[in-house]
Amino acid sequence: MSPRVVLFGLDGATYTVLDDLVHRGVMPFLGEFMERSARRTLRSTIPPLTPPAWTTVVTGRSPGAHGVFNFLQFEGEDSPYLRIISSRSICTETIWSIVARHGLRAGSLNFVAHHPAPKIDGYVIPGWVPWRWVKQHSHPAELVDRLKGALPGFDVKELAMNFKEEEKAVAGSRLEDYEPWIDLHIRRERQWFEVMRYQMLHDPCELVGIVFDGVDKLQHLVWQFLDPKTSSGKQTPEFRRIQEKCWKYFSQIDDFLRETVNLVGSDGHVIIVSDHGFTGTTEVVYINTFLEQQGYLKWLPTAELELPESRELGEAHPYHLTHFDMPHTRAFASSASSNGIHIPIDGARGMSGVSRAGYTALQDEISDALLTQCADPETGDPLVTYVWKREDVFAGPHVNLAPSLTLALRDCGFFSVLRSDCIVRSRPVVMGCHHPDGVFLAHGPAVRPGVAEHPLALVDVAPTVLHLLSVPIPSEFEGRIPRDVLSDSWTAKAHELNPVAVRELAQPTESESIDVGEDKEGEAQILMRLRALGYIE
Numbered sequence: 001m002s003p004r005v006v007l008f009g010l011d012g013a014t015y016t017v018l019d020d021l022v023h024r025g026v027m028p029f030l031g032e033f034m035e036r037s038a039r040r041t042l043r044s045t046i047p048p049l050t051p052p053a054w055t056t057v058v059t060g061r062s063p064g065a066h067g068v069f070n071f072l073q074f075e076g077e078d079s080p081y082l083r084i085i086s087s088r089s090i091c092t093e094t095i096w097s098i099v100a101r102h103g104l105r106a107g108s109l110n111f112v113a114h115h116p117a118p119k120i121d122g123y124v125i126p127g128w129v130p131w132r133w134v135k136q137h138s139h140p141a142e143l144v145d146r147l148k149g150a151l152p153g154f155d156v157k158e159l160a161m162n163f164k165e166e167e168k169a170v171a172g173s174r175l176e177d178y179e180p181w182i183d184l185h186i187r188r189e190r191q192w193f194e195v196m197r198y199q200m201l202h203d204p205c206e207l208v209g210i211v212f213d214g215v216d217k218l219q220h221l222v223w224q225f226l227d228p229k230t231s232s233g234k235q236t237p238e239f240r241r242i243q244e245k246c247w248k249y250f251s252q253i254d255d256f257l258r259e260t261v262n263l264v265g266s267d268g269h270v271i272i273v274s275d276h277g278f279t280g281t282t283e284v285v286y287i288n289t290f291l292e293q294q295g296y297l298k299w300l301p302t303a304e305l306e307l308p309e310s311r312e313l314g315e316a317h318p319y320h321l322t323h324f325d326m327p328h329t330r331a332f333a334s335s336a337s338s339n340g341i342h343i344p345i346d347g348a349r350g351m352s353g354v355s356r357a358g359y360t361a362l363q364d365e366i367s368d369a370l371l372t373q374c375a376d377p378e379t380g381d382p383l384v385t386y387v388w389k390r391e392d393v394f395a396g397p398h399v400n401l402a403p404s405l406t407l408a409l410r411d412c413g414f415f416s417v418l419r420s421d422c423i424v425r426s427r428p429v430v431m432g433c434h435h436p437d438g439v440f441l442a443h444g445p446a447v448r449p450g451v452a453e454h455p456l457a458l459v460d461v462a463p464t465v466l467h468l469l470s471v472p473i474p475s476e477f478e479g480r481i482p483r484d485v486l487s488d489s490w491t492a493k494a495h496e497l498n499p500v501a502v503r504e505l506a507q508p509t510e511s512e513s514i515d516v517g518e519d520k521e522g523e524a525q526i527l528m529r530l531r532a533l534g535y536i537e
Contacts, residue, residue, distance in 0.1 A: 041438070050275055065398070460479035
Protein backbone atom coordinates (compact mmCIF):
# COMPACT_ATOMS: atom_id res chain seq x y z
CA MET A 1 0.00 0.00 0.00
CA SER A 2 1.36 3.41 -1.00
CA PRO A 3 0.54 6.49 1.09
CA ARG A 4 -2.44 8.43 -0.16
CA VAL A 5 -1.00 11.67 1.25
CA VAL A 6 2.55 12.62 2.23
CA LEU A 7 2.97 15.89 4.10
CA PHE A 8 6.51 16.90 3.14
CA GLY A 9 7.44 19.56 5.69
CA LEU A 10 10.30 21.98 5.04
CA ASP A 11 10.69 24.03 8.21
CA GLY A 12 11.12 27.69 7.29
CA ALA A 13 11.17 27.15 3.52
CA THR A 14 10.66 30.28 1.43
CA TYR A 15 10.16 30.81 -2.28
CA THR A 16 12.92 33.43 -2.11
CA VAL A 17 15.48 30.66 -1.66
CA LEU A 18 13.73 27.74 -3.38
CA ASP A 19 13.05 29.62 -6.61
CA ASP A 20 16.67 30.75 -6.74
CA LEU A 21 17.95 27.20 -6.20
CA VAL A 22 15.67 25.88 -8.92
CA HIS A 23 16.98 28.59 -11.26
CA ARG A 24 20.59 27.66 -10.43
CA GLY A 25 19.93 23.98 -11.13
CA VAL A 26 20.54 22.97 -7.51
CA MET A 27 16.98 21.60 -7.13
CA PRO A 28 15.94 20.43 -10.63
CA PHE A 29 13.26 18.01 -9.47
CA LEU A 30 11.62 20.67 -7.34
CA GLY A 31 11.40 22.75 -10.50
CA GLU A 32 9.57 19.92 -12.28
CA PHE A 33 7.37 19.40 -9.20
CA MET A 34 6.43 23.10 -9.16
CA GLU A 35 5.37 23.00 -12.81
CA ARG A 36 2.95 20.14 -12.06
CA SER A 37 1.68 21.50 -8.74
CA ALA A 38 -0.76 23.96 -7.26
CA ARG A 39 1.40 26.74 -5.85
CA ARG A 40 0.29 29.16 -3.13
CA THR A 41 1.85 31.38 -0.53
CA LEU A 42 1.08 29.92 2.90
CA ARG A 43 0.44 32.53 5.57
CA SER A 44 1.83 31.58 8.98
CA THR A 45 0.57 32.16 12.50
CA ILE A 46 1.10 35.35 14.50
CA PRO A 47 3.97 35.37 15.25
CA PRO A 48 5.46 33.08 12.56
CA LEU A 49 7.04 30.68 15.02
CA THR A 50 7.70 26.93 14.75
CA PRO A 51 5.66 25.43 17.65
CA PRO A 52 2.35 27.27 17.12
CA ALA A 53 2.73 27.07 13.35
CA TRP A 54 3.34 23.31 13.01
CA THR A 55 0.70 22.65 15.67
CA THR A 56 -1.75 24.66 13.57
CA VAL A 57 -0.80 22.58 10.52
CA VAL A 58 -1.60 19.28 12.26
CA THR A 59 -4.69 20.44 14.18
CA GLY A 60 -6.49 22.79 11.78
CA ARG A 61 -6.87 25.15 14.73
CA SER A 62 -5.24 28.44 15.71
CA PRO A 63 -3.11 28.85 18.86
CA GLY A 64 -5.97 30.16 20.98
CA ALA A 65 -7.72 26.84 20.35
CA HIS A 66 -4.84 24.33 20.34
CA GLY A 67 -2.94 25.95 23.24
CA VAL A 68 0.63 26.11 21.84
CA PHE A 69 2.21 29.57 21.59
CA ASN A 70 5.96 29.12 21.96
CA PHE A 71 8.78 26.71 22.79
CA LEU A 72 8.51 27.94 26.38
CA GLN A 73 5.24 29.10 27.84
CA PHE A 74 3.43 29.40 31.12
CA GLU A 75 2.34 26.03 32.50
CA GLY A 76 -1.21 27.30 32.88
CA GLU A 77 -3.31 30.40 33.23
CA ASP A 78 -2.59 30.59 36.97
CA SER A 79 1.04 29.40 36.95
CA PRO A 80 4.05 31.77 37.07
CA TYR A 81 6.38 29.02 35.79
CA LEU A 82 7.60 28.51 32.24
CA ARG A 83 7.89 25.02 30.76
CA ILE A 84 9.09 23.49 27.51
CA ILE A 85 6.08 22.47 25.44
CA SER A 86 5.25 18.81 24.83
CA SER A 87 2.40 16.79 23.33
CA ARG A 88 0.49 17.44 26.54
CA SER A 89 0.46 21.13 25.60
CA ILE A 90 -1.70 20.40 22.53
CA CYS A 91 -5.31 20.70 23.67
CA THR A 92 -7.07 19.58 20.48
CA GLU A 93 -7.01 16.50 18.31
CA THR A 94 -4.41 16.15 15.55
CA ILE A 95 -4.75 14.82 12.01
CA TRP A 96 -2.88 11.68 13.13
CA SER A 97 -5.54 10.70 15.66
CA ILE A 98 -8.41 11.88 13.44
CA VAL A 99 -7.47 9.58 10.57
CA ALA A 100 -6.89 6.76 13.06
CA ARG A 101 -10.46 7.22 14.33
CA HIS A 102 -11.65 6.70 10.77
CA GLY A 103 -9.84 3.41 10.32
CA LEU A 104 -6.70 4.71 8.58
CA ARG A 105 -3.07 4.51 9.66
CA ALA A 106 -0.74 7.48 10.10
CA GLY A 107 3.00 8.03 10.49
CA SER A 108 4.50 11.21 11.99
CA LEU A 109 8.23 12.02 11.92
CA ASN A 110 10.10 14.94 13.50
CA PHE A 111 7.16 17.20 14.40
CA VAL A 112 7.65 19.55 17.34
CA ALA A 113 5.54 19.07 20.52
CA HIS A 114 4.96 15.37 19.77
CA HIS A 115 6.68 13.94 22.84
CA PRO A 116 5.50 11.76 24.47
CA ALA A 117 4.12 10.21 21.29
CA PRO A 118 0.35 9.74 21.01
CA LYS A 119 -0.74 6.11 20.77
CA ILE A 120 -2.18 5.95 17.27
CA ASP A 121 -2.53 3.17 14.72
CA GLY A 122 0.79 3.84 13.03
CA TYR A 123 4.01 5.36 14.33
CA VAL A 124 5.43 8.58 15.76
CA ILE A 125 9.01 9.71 16.26
CA PRO A 126 8.97 13.22 17.77
CA GLY A 127 11.24 16.10 16.85
CA TRP A 128 13.07 18.60 19.05
CA VAL A 129 14.10 16.10 21.73
CA PRO A 130 17.56 15.00 22.91
CA TRP A 131 18.73 11.70 21.44
CA ARG A 132 18.30 9.68 24.60
CA TRP A 133 14.64 10.70 24.76
CA VAL A 134 13.88 9.43 21.26
CA LYS A 135 13.32 5.76 22.07
CA GLN A 136 11.18 6.29 25.16
CA HIS A 137 9.12 9.05 23.56
CA SER A 138 8.41 7.22 20.27
CA HIS A 139 5.51 4.96 19.36
CA PRO A 140 5.39 2.00 19.17
CA ALA A 141 7.90 1.35 21.93
CA GLU A 142 9.96 -1.09 19.85
CA LEU A 143 10.21 1.21 16.81
CA VAL A 144 13.70 2.60 17.42
CA ASP A 145 15.16 -0.86 18.13
CA ARG A 146 13.56 -2.14 14.94
CA LEU A 147 15.15 0.68 12.94
CA LYS A 148 18.54 0.01 14.50
CA GLY A 149 18.39 -3.56 13.28
CA ALA A 150 17.05 -2.76 9.82
CA LEU A 151 18.93 0.36 8.71
CA PRO A 152 22.71 0.23 8.22
CA GLY A 153 24.30 3.31 9.72
CA PHE A 154 21.24 4.25 11.75
CA ASP A 155 22.40 6.61 14.52
CA VAL A 156 19.79 7.85 16.92
CA LYS A 157 22.21 10.51 18.16
CA GLU A 158 22.19 12.17 14.75
CA LEU A 159 18.52 11.45 14.09
CA ALA A 160 17.60 13.53 17.10
CA MET A 161 19.46 16.37 18.72
CA ASN A 162 23.16 15.63 18.96
CA PHE A 163 23.74 18.72 21.02
CA LYS A 164 27.45 18.14 21.61
CA GLU A 165 28.10 18.32 17.88
CA GLU A 166 25.76 21.25 17.32
CA GLU A 167 27.34 23.17 20.18
CA LYS A 168 30.85 22.76 18.74
CA ALA A 169 29.70 23.92 15.33
CA VAL A 170 27.66 27.00 16.21
CA ALA A 171 29.42 28.39 19.29
CA GLY A 172 30.22 31.96 18.45
CA SER A 173 28.98 31.52 14.85
CA ARG A 174 32.49 31.59 13.39
CA LEU A 175 32.78 31.09 9.64
CA GLU A 176 35.11 28.13 10.07
CA ASP A 177 32.37 26.38 12.05
CA TYR A 178 29.72 26.62 9.35
CA GLU A 179 30.85 23.74 7.14
CA PRO A 180 30.88 21.00 9.81
CA TRP A 181 27.57 22.34 11.10
CA ILE A 182 26.00 22.12 7.62
CA ASP A 183 27.49 18.61 7.21
CA LEU A 184 25.80 17.62 10.48
CA HIS A 185 22.40 18.59 9.11
CA ILE A 186 23.05 16.88 5.79
CA ARG A 187 23.70 13.65 7.68
CA ARG A 188 20.78 14.21 10.02
CA GLU A 189 18.25 14.82 7.25
CA ARG A 190 19.52 11.64 5.56
CA GLN A 191 18.74 9.75 8.76
CA TRP A 192 15.18 11.06 8.81
CA PHE A 193 14.59 10.28 5.17
CA GLU A 194 15.96 6.74 5.52
CA VAL A 195 13.51 6.21 8.39
CA MET A 196 10.59 7.52 6.32
CA ARG A 197 11.51 5.42 3.30
CA TYR A 198 11.88 2.26 5.39
CA GLN A 199 8.55 2.84 7.12
CA MET A 200 6.77 3.57 3.84
CA LEU A 201 8.04 0.26 2.44
CA HIS A 202 7.64 -1.95 5.53
CA ASP A 203 4.96 -0.31 7.70
CA PRO A 204 2.66 1.45 5.22
CA CYS A 205 0.23 4.14 6.28
CA GLU A 206 -2.35 6.14 4.35
CA LEU A 207 -0.98 9.40 5.81
CA VAL A 208 2.73 10.10 6.32
CA GLY A 209 4.16 13.37 7.58
CA ILE A 210 7.79 14.41 7.99
CA VAL A 211 9.57 17.67 8.81
CA PHE A 212 13.06 18.46 7.55
CA ASP A 213 14.01 21.17 10.02
CA GLY A 214 17.55 21.75 8.78
CA VAL A 215 16.13 24.25 6.29
CA ASP A 216 15.27 26.55 9.19
CA LYS A 217 18.52 25.99 11.06
CA LEU A 218 20.71 26.69 8.05
CA GLN A 219 18.83 29.82 7.10
CA HIS A 220 19.13 31.26 10.62
CA LEU A 221 22.93 31.23 10.51
CA VAL A 222 23.84 31.21 6.81
CA TRP A 223 21.16 33.44 5.31
CA GLN A 224 23.79 35.63 3.66
CA PHE A 225 24.93 32.59 1.62
CA LEU A 226 21.39 31.71 0.46
CA ASP A 227 19.59 35.03 -0.07
CA PRO A 228 19.84 35.91 -3.80
CA LYS A 229 20.23 39.59 -2.85
CA THR A 230 23.37 38.99 -0.78
CA SER A 231 24.84 35.78 -2.23
CA SER A 232 25.73 37.11 -5.69
CA GLY A 233 28.54 39.34 -6.85
CA LYS A 234 32.12 39.34 -5.66
CA GLN A 235 32.79 36.42 -3.32
CA THR A 236 35.77 35.12 -1.42
CA PRO A 237 36.81 31.47 -1.86
CA GLU A 238 35.64 30.84 1.71
CA PHE A 239 32.22 32.37 1.00
CA ARG A 240 31.86 30.29 -2.15
CA ARG A 241 32.84 27.08 -0.34
CA ILE A 242 30.24 27.61 2.39
CA GLN A 243 27.61 28.53 -0.19
CA GLU A 244 28.25 25.34 -2.16
CA LYS A 245 27.97 23.34 1.05
CA CYS A 246 24.53 24.93 1.60
CA TRP A 247 23.57 23.99 -1.94
CA LYS A 248 24.64 20.41 -1.23
CA TYR A 249 22.12 20.33 1.62
CA PHE A 250 19.28 21.55 -0.61
CA SER A 251 20.32 19.24 -3.45
CA GLN A 252 19.85 16.33 -1.05
CA ILE A 253 16.37 17.60 -0.14
CA ASP A 254 15.64 17.64 -3.87
CA ASP A 255 16.67 13.97 -4.09
CA PHE A 256 14.44 13.14 -1.12
CA LEU A 257 11.48 14.79 -2.83
CA ARG A 258 12.11 12.83 -6.03
CA GLU A 259 12.24 9.52 -4.14
CA THR A 260 9.14 10.43 -2.14
CA VAL A 261 7.10 11.15 -5.27
CA ASN A 262 8.24 7.84 -6.75
CA LEU A 263 7.28 5.96 -3.60
CA VAL A 264 3.85 7.57 -3.49
CA GLY A 265 3.11 6.74 -7.11
CA SER A 266 0.56 8.23 -9.46
CA ASP A 267 -2.45 7.67 -7.20
CA GLY A 268 -1.16 9.57 -4.16
CA HIS A 269 -0.59 13.20 -3.22
CA VAL A 270 2.52 15.00 -2.00
CA ILE A 271 2.04 18.35 -0.26
CA ILE A 272 5.08 20.51 0.49
CA VAL A 273 4.42 22.82 3.43
CA SER A 274 6.54 25.24 5.44
CA ASP A 275 5.49 26.56 8.81
CA HIS A 276 6.75 30.04 7.91
CA GLY A 277 9.08 31.73 5.46
CA PHE A 278 12.40 33.51 5.94
CA THR A 279 14.10 36.83 5.40
CA GLY A 280 17.12 38.70 6.72
CA THR A 281 17.42 40.76 9.90
CA THR A 282 20.05 43.45 10.40
CA GLU A 283 19.24 44.82 13.85
CA VAL A 284 18.35 43.87 17.41
CA VAL A 285 15.54 45.69 19.22
CA TYR A 286 15.81 45.60 23.03
CA ILE A 287 12.15 45.72 23.92
CA ASN A 288 12.53 45.57 27.71
CA THR A 289 14.89 48.53 27.56
CA PHE A 290 12.21 50.47 25.69
CA LEU A 291 9.63 49.48 28.31
CA GLU A 292 12.07 50.63 31.00
CA GLN A 293 12.54 54.00 29.29
CA GLN A 294 8.77 54.45 29.10
CA GLY A 295 8.36 53.71 32.80
CA TYR A 296 6.61 50.35 32.42
CA LEU A 297 9.46 48.12 33.66
CA LYS A 298 12.05 48.26 36.41
CA TRP A 299 15.10 46.01 36.50
CA LEU A 300 16.59 44.55 39.64
CA PRO A 301 20.15 45.73 40.34
CA THR A 302 21.40 42.19 39.63
CA ALA A 303 20.22 42.31 35.99
CA GLU A 304 23.37 42.68 33.88
CA LEU A 305 23.72 44.73 30.71
CA GLU A 306 24.34 42.82 27.51
CA LEU A 307 27.73 43.72 26.06
CA PRO A 308 27.78 44.52 22.31
CA GLU A 309 30.75 42.21 21.75
CA SER A 310 29.12 39.29 23.55
CA ARG A 311 28.19 36.69 20.91
CA GLU A 312 29.12 33.43 22.64
CA LEU A 313 26.37 30.99 23.54
CA GLY A 314 27.12 30.64 27.21
CA GLU A 315 24.65 28.96 29.55
CA ALA A 316 21.11 28.91 28.21
CA HIS A 317 18.05 29.44 30.37
CA PRO A 318 14.65 31.04 29.98
CA TYR A 319 14.70 34.69 30.91
CA HIS A 320 13.50 34.47 34.48
CA LEU A 321 11.06 36.97 35.95
CA THR A 322 13.54 37.36 38.81
CA HIS A 323 15.44 39.85 36.61
CA PHE A 324 12.56 42.31 37.02
CA ASP A 325 11.43 44.31 40.03
CA MET A 326 7.95 42.90 39.63
CA PRO A 327 6.10 45.12 42.17
CA HIS A 328 7.22 48.11 40.05
CA THR A 329 6.83 46.46 36.61
CA ARG A 330 3.64 46.82 34.57
CA ALA A 331 4.86 45.15 31.36
CA PHE A 332 7.72 42.83 30.42
CA ALA A 333 8.92 40.42 27.75
CA SER A 334 10.36 37.07 28.82
CA SER A 335 10.98 35.25 25.54
CA ALA A 336 12.61 36.58 22.38
CA SER A 337 10.88 34.28 19.92
CA SER A 338 7.31 35.17 20.86
CA ASN A 339 7.79 38.89 20.19
CA GLY A 340 5.28 39.13 23.02
CA ILE A 341 4.82 41.50 25.93
CA HIS A 342 3.05 40.37 29.09
CA ILE A 343 1.02 42.76 31.23
CA PRO A 344 0.68 41.24 34.72
CA ILE A 345 -2.77 41.45 36.25
CA ASP A 346 -2.93 41.99 39.97
CA GLY A 347 -3.37 38.63 41.71
CA ALA A 348 -3.00 36.51 38.57
CA ARG A 349 -0.09 34.00 38.68
CA GLY A 350 0.70 35.38 42.14
CA MET A 351 1.93 38.66 40.65
CA SER A 352 1.22 42.26 41.42
CA GLY A 353 0.12 44.33 38.47
CA VAL A 354 -2.63 46.34 36.85
CA SER A 355 -6.21 45.85 37.97
CA ARG A 356 -8.47 43.83 35.71
CA ALA A 357 -10.55 46.95 35.14
CA GLY A 358 -7.50 48.87 33.95
CA TYR A 359 -5.98 46.08 31.82
CA THR A 360 -7.46 47.06 28.43
CA ALA A 361 -6.57 50.73 28.88
CA LEU A 362 -2.96 49.79 29.65
CA GLN A 363 -2.88 47.53 26.57
CA ASP A 364 -3.96 50.48 24.45
CA GLU A 365 -1.48 52.82 26.10
CA ILE A 366 1.52 50.53 25.62
CA SER A 367 0.46 49.65 22.08
CA ASP A 368 0.35 53.35 21.18
CA ALA A 369 3.76 53.93 22.76
CA LEU A 370 5.28 51.04 20.79
CA LEU A 371 3.95 52.35 17.48
CA THR A 372 4.79 56.02 18.05
CA GLN A 373 7.72 56.15 20.47
CA CYS A 374 9.77 53.00 19.75
CA ALA A 375 11.83 54.53 16.96
CA ASP A 376 15.25 54.42 15.35
CA PRO A 377 17.20 57.17 17.19
CA GLU A 378 19.06 58.12 14.01
CA THR A 379 16.19 58.29 11.50
CA GLY A 380 13.07 58.48 13.67
CA ASP A 381 11.55 55.57 11.73
CA PRO A 382 9.29 53.23 13.73
CA LEU A 383 10.91 49.97 14.85
CA VAL A 384 7.52 48.35 15.54
CA THR A 385 5.18 48.12 12.55
CA TYR A 386 2.20 46.38 14.12
CA VAL A 387 0.84 45.45 17.55
CA TRP A 388 -1.82 42.78 18.11
CA LYS A 389 -3.88 42.37 21.27
CA ARG A 390 -4.15 38.75 22.31
CA GLU A 391 -7.94 38.94 22.45
CA ASP A 392 -7.96 39.90 18.76
CA VAL A 393 -5.68 37.17 17.34
CA PHE A 394 -5.72 34.37 19.92
CA ALA A 395 -9.43 34.06 20.64
CA GLY A 396 -10.21 30.70 22.16
CA PRO A 397 -10.18 28.78 25.42
CA HIS A 398 -6.41 29.26 25.86
CA VAL A 399 -6.15 32.97 25.09
CA ASN A 400 -4.75 33.75 28.54
CA LEU A 401 -1.62 31.69 27.80
CA ALA A 402 -0.72 34.17 25.05
CA PRO A 403 1.23 37.39 25.58
CA SER A 404 -0.91 40.47 26.15
CA LEU A 405 0.61 42.14 23.08
CA THR A 406 2.43 40.63 20.10
CA LEU A 407 4.67 42.80 17.92
CA ALA A 408 5.88 42.83 14.34
CA LEU A 409 9.25 44.54 13.88
CA ARG A 410 10.24 46.45 10.77
CA ASP A 411 12.77 43.81 9.66
CA CYS A 412 10.66 40.81 10.82
CA GLY A 413 13.25 39.87 13.44
CA PHE A 414 12.82 38.61 16.99
CA PHE A 415 13.37 41.28 19.60
CA SER A 416 15.80 40.80 22.50
CA VAL A 417 14.62 40.57 26.10
CA LEU A 418 18.04 41.35 27.55
CA ARG A 419 18.95 44.54 29.36
CA SER A 420 20.79 47.01 27.18
CA ASP A 421 21.97 50.62 27.16
CA CYS A 422 20.11 51.28 23.90
CA ILE A 423 16.84 50.19 22.27
CA VAL A 424 18.31 49.15 18.89
CA ARG A 425 21.71 47.90 17.75
CA SER A 426 22.96 46.78 14.34
CA ARG A 427 23.91 43.13 13.94
CA PRO A 428 27.52 42.43 12.95
CA VAL A 429 26.25 40.28 10.03
CA VAL A 430 22.87 39.67 8.43
CA MET A 431 21.07 36.80 10.12
CA GLY A 432 18.07 34.83 8.95
CA CYS A 433 14.73 35.39 10.66
CA HIS A 434 11.17 34.18 10.24
CA HIS A 435 8.79 35.74 7.73
CA PRO A 436 5.01 35.23 7.68
CA ASP A 437 4.91 33.97 4.08
CA GLY A 438 5.70 30.28 3.71
CA VAL A 439 5.35 27.64 1.01
CA PHE A 440 2.46 25.44 -0.17
CA LEU A 441 2.89 23.10 -3.17
CA ALA A 442 0.44 20.26 -3.83
CA HIS A 443 0.79 17.54 -6.44
CA GLY A 444 -1.42 14.55 -7.27
CA PRO A 445 -4.48 13.38 -9.20
CA ALA A 446 -6.90 15.59 -7.26
CA VAL A 447 -4.86 18.77 -7.76
CA ARG A 448 -5.38 21.49 -10.34
CA PRO A 449 -1.86 22.76 -11.20
CA GLY A 450 -1.23 26.48 -11.33
CA VAL A 451 -0.25 29.57 -9.40
CA ALA A 452 -2.74 31.81 -7.60
CA GLU A 453 -2.08 35.17 -5.99
CA HIS A 454 -4.30 34.80 -2.94
CA PRO A 455 -2.54 33.07 -0.04
CA LEU A 456 -3.69 30.11 1.99
CA ALA A 457 -3.52 29.96 5.78
CA LEU A 458 -1.90 27.25 7.88
CA VAL A 459 -5.33 26.23 9.18
CA ASP A 460 -6.23 25.25 5.59
CA VAL A 461 -3.65 22.44 5.46
CA ALA A 462 -5.36 19.98 7.83
CA PRO A 463 -8.79 20.04 6.13
CA THR A 464 -7.07 19.63 2.75
CA VAL A 465 -5.15 16.58 3.99
CA LEU A 466 -8.24 15.00 5.51
CA HIS A 467 -10.32 15.67 2.41
CA LEU A 468 -7.74 13.97 0.17
CA LEU A 469 -8.09 10.96 2.47
CA SER A 470 -11.92 11.14 2.22
CA VAL A 471 -12.09 11.74 5.97
CA PRO A 472 -14.91 14.05 7.19
CA ILE A 473 -13.73 17.48 8.31
CA PRO A 474 -14.42 18.22 11.99
CA SER A 475 -16.76 21.18 12.38
CA GLU A 476 -14.32 22.72 14.88
CA PHE A 477 -11.67 23.20 12.19
CA GLU A 478 -11.02 26.86 11.45
CA GLY A 479 -9.61 26.41 7.94
CA ARG A 480 -11.17 25.61 4.60
CA ILE A 481 -10.49 23.28 1.70
CA PRO A 482 -8.90 25.48 -1.00
CA ARG A 483 -11.26 24.32 -3.72
CA ASP A 484 -9.43 26.20 -6.46
CA VAL A 485 -6.52 23.82 -5.75
CA LEU A 486 -8.69 20.78 -6.52
CA SER A 487 -9.84 19.36 -9.85
CA ASP A 488 -13.52 19.68 -10.75
CA SER A 489 -14.34 16.11 -9.67
CA TRP A 490 -12.70 16.59 -6.29
CA THR A 491 -14.38 19.96 -5.87
CA ALA A 492 -17.73 18.22 -6.31
CA LYS A 493 -16.67 15.63 -3.76
CA ALA A 494 -15.74 18.43 -1.37
CA HIS A 495 -19.28 19.75 -1.53
CA GLU A 496 -20.51 16.31 -0.47
CA LEU A 497 -18.09 15.72 2.38
CA ASN A 498 -17.25 19.15 3.82
CA PRO A 499 -18.07 20.34 6.33
CA VAL A 500 -19.28 17.29 8.21
CA ALA A 501 -19.66 17.52 11.95
CA VAL A 502 -18.22 14.58 13.86
CA ARG A 503 -18.31 13.63 17.48
CA GLU A 504 -16.79 15.95 20.05
CA LEU A 505 -13.04 16.16 19.65
CA ALA A 506 -11.20 13.96 22.10
CA GLN A 507 -9.08 15.93 24.53
CA PRO A 508 -5.55 14.56 24.98
CA THR A 509 -4.96 12.81 28.26
CA GLU A 510 -1.98 11.01 29.69
CA SER A 511 -3.61 7.69 28.83
CA GLU A 512 -3.38 8.62 25.14
CA SER A 513 0.37 9.18 25.36
CA ILE A 514 3.32 7.08 26.35
CA ASP A 515 3.86 8.10 29.95
CA VAL A 516 7.59 8.55 30.45
CA GLY A 517 9.67 10.77 32.65
CA GLU A 518 11.66 13.80 31.62
CA ASP A 519 14.98 14.95 33.02
CA LYS A 520 16.72 18.23 33.76
CA GLU A 521 19.73 17.46 31.58
CA GLY A 522 17.54 16.80 28.55
CA GLU A 523 15.58 20.01 29.09
CA ALA A 524 18.85 21.93 29.44
CA GLN A 525 19.98 20.60 26.06
CA ILE A 526 16.74 21.75 24.43
CA LEU A 527 17.18 25.19 25.98
CA MET A 528 20.73 25.41 24.66
CA ARG A 529 19.55 24.50 21.19
CA LEU A 530 16.82 27.14 21.33
CA ARG A 531 19.36 29.73 22.37
CA ALA A 532 21.73 28.75 19.56
CA LEU A 533 18.95 29.56 17.09
CA GLY A 534 17.97 32.81 18.82
CA TYR A 535 14.64 31.66 20.24
CA ILE A 536 15.62 32.35 23.84
CA GLU A 537 18.39 34.38 25.48
